[in-house]
Amino acid sequence: MAKGASISGFPEWLPSERVVEQRVIDTVRGVFELNGFIGIETRAVEQGASLLKKGETSKEIYLLSRLQDVGHEESVPVEDRLGLHFDLTVPLSRYVVEHSGELAFPFKRWQMQKVWRGERPQEGRFREFVQADIDVVGNGELPEHYEVELPLVMVGALERLRGLGLPKATVHVNNRKLSEGFYRGLGLTDIEGVLREIDKLDKIGADEVSKLLVDQCGADEDQARACLELADLRTSDGGELLSRFDDLCRIHSIGQDSPAYRLARQGLDTLAMIVDEAARIRPGCVIADLKIARGLDYYTGSVYETFLEGAPSLGSVCSGGRYDNLASQGNRRYPGVGLSIGLSRLVSYMLHTAGARPSRVSPAAVLVTVWNESDRHSSNVIADDLRARGIAADVAPSAVKIGKQIRYADRLGIPYVWFPAQVEQDSQGDPQAGDEVKNIVTGEQERADSTSWEPDIVYAQQSINLKA
Amino acid sequence: MAKGASISGFPEWLPSERVVEQRVIDTVRGVFELNGFIGIETRAVEQGASLLKKGETSKEIYLLSRLQDVGHEESVPVEDRLGLHFDLTVPLSRYVVEHSGELAFPFKRWQMQKVWRGERPQEGRFREFVQADIDVVGNGELPEHYEVELPLVMVGALERLRGLGLPKATVHVNNRKLSEGFYRGLGLTDIEGVLREIDKLDKIGADEVSKLLVDQCGADEDQARACLELADLRTSDGGELLSRFDDLCRIHSIGQDSPAYRLARQGLDTLAMIVDEAARIRPGCVIADLKIARGLDYYTGSVYETFLEGAPSLGSVCSGGRYDNLASQGNRRYPGVGLSIGLSRLVSYMLHTAGARPSRVSPAAVLVTVWNESDRHSSNVIADDLRARGIAADVAPSAVKIGKQIRYADRLGIPYVWFPAQVEQDSQGDPQAGDEVKNIVTGEQERADSTSWEPDIVYAQQSINLKA
Numbered sequence: 001m002a003k004g005a006s007i008s009g010f011p012e013w014l015p016s017e018r019v020v021e022q023r024v025i026d027t028v029r030g031v032f033e034l035n036g037f038i039g040i041e042t043r044a045v046e047q048g049a050s051l052l053k054k055g056e057t058s059k060e061i062y063l064l065s066r067l068q069d070v071g072h073e074e075s076v077p078v079e080d081r082l083g084l085h086f087d088l089t090v091p092l093s094r095y096v097v098e099h100s101g102e103l104a105f106p107f108k109r110w111q112m113q114k115v116w117r118g119e120r121p122q123e124g125r126f127r128e129f130v131q132a133d134i135d136v137v138g139n140g141e142l143p144e145h146y147e148v149e150l151p152l153v154m155v156g157a158l159e160r161l162r163g164l165g166l167p168k169a170t171v172h173v174n175n176r177k178l179s180e181g182f183y184r185g186l187g188l189t190d191i192e193g194v195l196r197e198i199d200k201l202d203k204i205g206a207d208e209v210s211k212l213l214v215d216q217c218g219a220d221e222d223q224a225r226a227c228l229e230l231a232d233l234r235t236s237d238g239g240e241l242l243s244r245f246d247d248l249c250r251i252h253s254i255g256q257d258s259p260a261y262r263l264a265r266q267g268l269d270t271l272a273m274i275v276d277e278a279a280r281i282r283p284g285c286v287i288a289d290l291k292i293a294r295g296l297d298y299y300t301g302s303v304y305e306t307f308l309e310g311a312p313s314l315g316s317v318c319s320g321g322r323y324d325n326l327a328s329q330g331n332r333r334y335p336g337v338g339l340s341i342g343l344s345r346l347v348s349y350m351l352h353t354a355g356a357r358p359s360r361v362s363p364a365a366v367l368v369t370v371w372n373e374s375d376r377h378s379s380n381v382i383a384d385d386l387r388a389r390g391i392a393a394d395v396a397p398s399a400v401k402i403g404k405q406i407r408y409a410d411r412l413g414i415p416y417v418w419f420p421a422q423v424e425q426d427s428q429g430d431p432q433a434g435d436e437v438k439n440i441v442t443g444e445q446e447r448a449d450s451t452s453w454e455p456d457i458v459y460a461q462q463s464i465n466l467k468a
Numbered sequence: 469m470a471k472g473a474s475i476s477g478f479p480e481w482l483p484s485e486r487v488v489e490q491r492v493i494d495t496v497r498g499v500f501e502l503n504g505f506i507g508i509e510t511r512a513v514e515q516g517a518s519l520l521k522k523g524e525t526s527k528e529i530y531l532l533s534r535l536q537d538v539g540h541e542e543s544v545p546v547e548d549r550l551g552l553h554f555d556l557t558v559p560l561s562r563y564v565v566e567h568s569g570e571l572a573f574p575f576k577r578w579q580m581q582k583v584w585r586g587e588r589p590q591e592g593r594f595r596e597f598v599q600a601d602i603d604v605v606g607n608g609e610l611p612e613h614y615e616v617e618l619p620l621v622m623v624g625a626l627e628r629l630r631g632l633g634l635p636k637a638t639v640h641v642n643n644r645k646l647s648e649g650f651y652r653g654l655g656l657t658d659i660e661g662v663l664r665e666i667d668k669l670d671k672i673g674a675d676e677v678s679k680l681l682v683d684q685c686g687a688d689e690d691q692a693r694a695c696l697e698l699a700d701l702r703t704s705d706g707g708e709l710l711s712r713f714d715d716l717c718r719i720h721s722i723g724q725d726s727p728a729y730r731l732a733r734q735g736l737d738t739l740a741m742i743v744d745e746a747a748r749i750r751p752g753c754v755i756a757d758l759k760i761a762r763g764l765d766y767y768t769g770s771v772y773e774t775f776l777e778g779a780p781s782l783g784s785v786c787s788g789g790r791y792d793n794l795a796s797q798g799n800r801r802y803p804g805v806g807l808s809i810g811l812s813r814l815v816s817y818m819l820h821t822a823g824a825r826p827s828r829v830s831p832a833a834v835l836v837t838v839w840n841e842s843d844r845h846s847s848n849v850i851a852d853d854l855r856a857r858g859i860a861a862d863v864a865p866s867a868v869k870i871g872k873q874i875r876y877a878d879r880l881g882i883p884y885v886w887f888p889a890q891v892e893q894d895s896q897g898d899p900q901a902g903d904e905v906k907n908i909v910t911g912e913q914e915r916a917d918s919t920s921w922e923p924d925i926v927y928a929q930q931s932i933n934l935k936a
C-alpha cells in the first residue's frame with residue numbers, strides 16, 4: 001500500500017491521544033445521561049435541499065456521488081443529491097418531524113457524532129470534527145426554564161473536563177428579541193445586518209464595527225454608538241440587567257410603551273430569569289453579555305456562547321440558542337433550545353496546550369508473560385481468569401527474553417507484569433513455584449493467584465495526567 | 469422545515485432502539501478493552517486512490533465534492549478525490565504505515581465506526597452501517613497464535629450479546645494456503661476464480677458451482693468434484709482435519725513431496741492449531757470449514773466467517789482473515805489478522821427478530837415532580853442531589869397536574885417519581901411534610917431523602933429485555 005498521507009482538516013489522533021478523546025466523550029455522555037437526556041444518532045447524510053436551507057455553513061457542504069455516477073453528477077440538481085451533515089441541529093429537526101408520532105415531548109436528546117464542513121483547507125480549521133449536542137424540543141410549545149437548564153448541563157459537562165486540562169468555562173447569554181427590540185427602538189431595520197456586524201466586535205474592535213454599522217446597515221453615528229453601548233452591557237445580576245437596559249432606553253428615547261420596547265422586554269425578562277436562576281445553582285458560570293450575536297439565522301430567543309478562561313483564541317467552545325421555527329410540519333411547530341460543543345477543538349486544546357496524556361496507552365492493567373511458546377496456553381488461562389473478574393489483561397506477543405517482554409509492557413504503559421508459575425529455573429536461578437506479579441512502576445513483586453488478585457486502585461484503570 | 473423523508477439504506481433508530489444499539493456498542497467495546505485492544509478512530513475519508521485499490525467493495529464508493537466544486541468535478545481524477553471509507557481495514561493499513569514510528573508492535577487495535585457503501589438502494593442492504601473491528605498488525609512479522617486468539621475474542625464479544633437476543637455464534641475457519649495448495653495440486657491455475665465460485669456454495673448449491681468451475685475456471689469434471697469434496701470438509705478436531713485432508717490428497721494423487729502439498733500443509737497446520745487451541749479454551753465455538761472462501765483478495769492465510777444458530781439468512785455476521793501484504797512501506801511489511809462485525813445488521817436482528825427493548829427509553833431513574841412553577845428550583849435541587857450520587861434524574865417539564873407528570877415518567881419508562889415536600893395539601897388532602905418517592909411499576913411509595921436514597925438495584929439502570 002502506498003505511504004499514507006494526512007489530509008488537511010481531517011484530524012486523526014494517535015492511540016494515546018485517542019484515549020483522551022474517548023475519555024472526554026465518555027465523560028460528557030455521562031453528564032448528559034445523568035440529566036435524563038436520551039441518546040440518538042442520525043445518519044451522516046441529509047438531502048441537499050435540507051442542508052442548503054439553514055445556517056451559516058450552507059456554503060460548506062460535502063455532496064456525495066456514487067462512483068458509478070461520476071461524470072453524470074451535473075444531471076442531478078444539488079437539492080436532490082445527498083450531502084454530509086454540517087451540524088447536528090438540522091438532522092435533529094428532520095428526525096423530530098419524521099418520528100414525531102413516536103417521541104415523548106418535550107424530547108430531551110443528546111447526540112455526539114462527526115460533522116463535516118467542505119471548507120477550503122486552512123490552518124487550524126477542521127473539516128471533520130466531533131460535535132456533542134443537547135437539545136430539548138417541544139411539541140407546539142416549550143417552557144422557558146429549559147433556557148437556563150441546558151446551559152447549566154453544558155457547564156456541568158465542561159466542569160467535569162477540568163480534570164483533563166480544560167480551563168473554567170463561562171456561558172455568555174444574550175437574547176435575540178432583546179437586541180431586535182432595541183435596534184428597532186432606535187429606528188434601525190436591518191436587524192440581521194446589525195447582528196452580523198456586532199458579531200465581529202471581538203475580532204475587529206468597536207471602531208471598525210461602528211463604521212460597518214454606518215456603511216452597511218444604514219445606521220447614523222448615534223444609532224451606531226447606541227448599538228455599541230448595548231453590546232457593552234454585561235452582568236450576572238437580573239435586576240442590574242433590567243435597570244441598565246432601561247437606562248439605555250431612556251438615553252436613546254425608546255419609550256416603554258412602544259412595540260419595540262415590548263419585544264425587547266420579552267427577551268430581557270427571559271435573560272434576567274436565566275442569569276438569576278443560574279446564579280442560584282452554579283454561581284459565576286452564566287452571565288448576560290449583550291454583544292453575543294451568533295451568526296445562525298434560525299435563533300429566535302436566547303443565544304449562548306461559551307468561553308474558556310485564559311483561552312480567548314479558542315473563541316466560543318459551546319454555542320447554541322433557542323429556535324422556535326426550525327422544525328415544523330403543517331401547522332405544527334417544534335420549538336427547541338440547544339447547545340453544541342465542538343469536541344475536537346477542545347480535545348486538541350487538552351492535548352496540545354494542557355498536555356493531557358493517559359497513564360497508559362493500552363487498556364490492559366496486566367501483561368501476562370510467556371516462558372515458552374509451548375506454555376502460551378497457561379498464560380492465556382491466567383489472562384482469562386483476570387478478564388473474568390473485569391481486569392483488562394494482555395498476553396506477551398512472543399516468548400522472547402523476559403526483559404524484552406517487560407519492555408513491551410513498559411512501552412504500552414501496562415503497570416503489572418505477571419509471571420506464571422514454572423518448574424524450570426527463573427532468571428535468578430531459582431525455580432518459581434507459584435505465580436508472581438510485579439508492578440513495574442514501583443518495582444514491587446508479590447505472589448499472586450489469578451482468581452483472586454486485585455490491582456492497586458491507582459493502577460487499575462487508565463487515568464489522564466496533565467503536563468507538570 | 470420540509471417533512472423529513474427516510475433515505476433507503478441509511479437506517480436510523482428510534483430512541484428505544486438506539487438504547488439497544490448503544491448497549492451493543494458498549495458491550496463489544498468492553499470485551500475488546502478487557503483483552504488489551506487499543507481503540508483508535510480514523511477519519512471518515514480516504515484518498516480515492518487508496519479506496520480503489522483494495523477489496524470486494526471497490527465499486528461501491530461514495531466520492532465527495534465540495535459544494536463550490538459542483539460542476540467541475542470531472543476535472544479531478546477519481547484517484548485524487550476524497551471518498552468515504554467502505555471498511556475499517558483499508559484505513560487501518562494506511563494509519564499503521566503513516567504512524568508506524570509512533571506505534572508499539574504488534575499493534576492490537578479495536579475500532580468501531582460507520583462505514584459507507586455506495587450501492588444501489590435495495591431491500592435489506594445498508595449503505596451506512598457500523599462496523600466493529602479488531603486487528604493485530606505486526607512490524608515485519610506476526611506470530612501465528614493471534615490467528616486463534618482474535619476469533620476467540622470475537623466469540624467472547626458475541627457471547628456477551630446473547631443476553632440481548634443474539635443466538636449462539638460459531639466461527640468457521642479456512643486457510644487460503646490450504647485451498648490454493650490443494651487446487652494447484654489438482655492442476656488448477658485460476659485460484660481466485662475457484663475461490664470465487666466456491667464462495668457461492670451456500671447460495672446456489674454444489675451442482676451450479678460445479679458447472680461454474682468447469683465453465684469459468686478451466687476445471688474438468690474430476691477437478692470440480694475434488695474442489696467440492698474439499699469444500700465439504702468440516703471438523704473441529706485438528707487430527708481429523710489432517711487425516712481427512714491427506715485422504716483427499718491420496719485419492720486425487722497429490723503427492724506429499726509436491727510444492728502444492730507443502731503449501732497446503734502450511735495452511736493445514738495453522739488451521740489444525742487454531743481448532744485444537746480454540747477447543748481447549750472455548751469448546752464448540754470454532755470449526756474448520758473448508759468451503760469458507762471470502763471474496764476479498766487481500767487475505768493470504770486464515771479466513772473467518774461467523775454464523776448464528778438458527779439465523780442462516782443473516783449470512784456471516786463477523787468475517788476476516790490474515791493479510792500479509794495489505795500494508796507495506798518500502799521493504800517493510802506489516803502483516804495483520806483481523807475480524808469485523810457488521811454491527812448494524814446484528815442490532816437489526818436483535819430488535820426485529822429477538823424483540824430486544826430497553827426497560828426504559830430515558831436514562832433517568834427518577835422524575836422529580838414540580839408542584840408549582842415557582843417551586844421548580846426545589847425540584848432542581850433534589851435532582852442535583854441525586855445526580856451528585858450518580859443517580860440519573862429528570863425534572864417534570866411543567867407543573868401540570870401530578871397525574872400528567874406521572875404519565876410523562878411512564879411514557880419514558882422512568883420507574884421512580886419523586887414528590888418534593890410541600891406545606892400545601894397533597895391530592896389526599898393531607899399536607900406532605902417530607903419528600904416521598906414512588907416506584908410507579910410496583911406502586912410502592914416511601915419517605916425519602918435526596919441525599920441518601922438509593923433506587924432498588926432492579927430499577928437503577930436501563931436494562932434490555934427480550935420479547936417473551
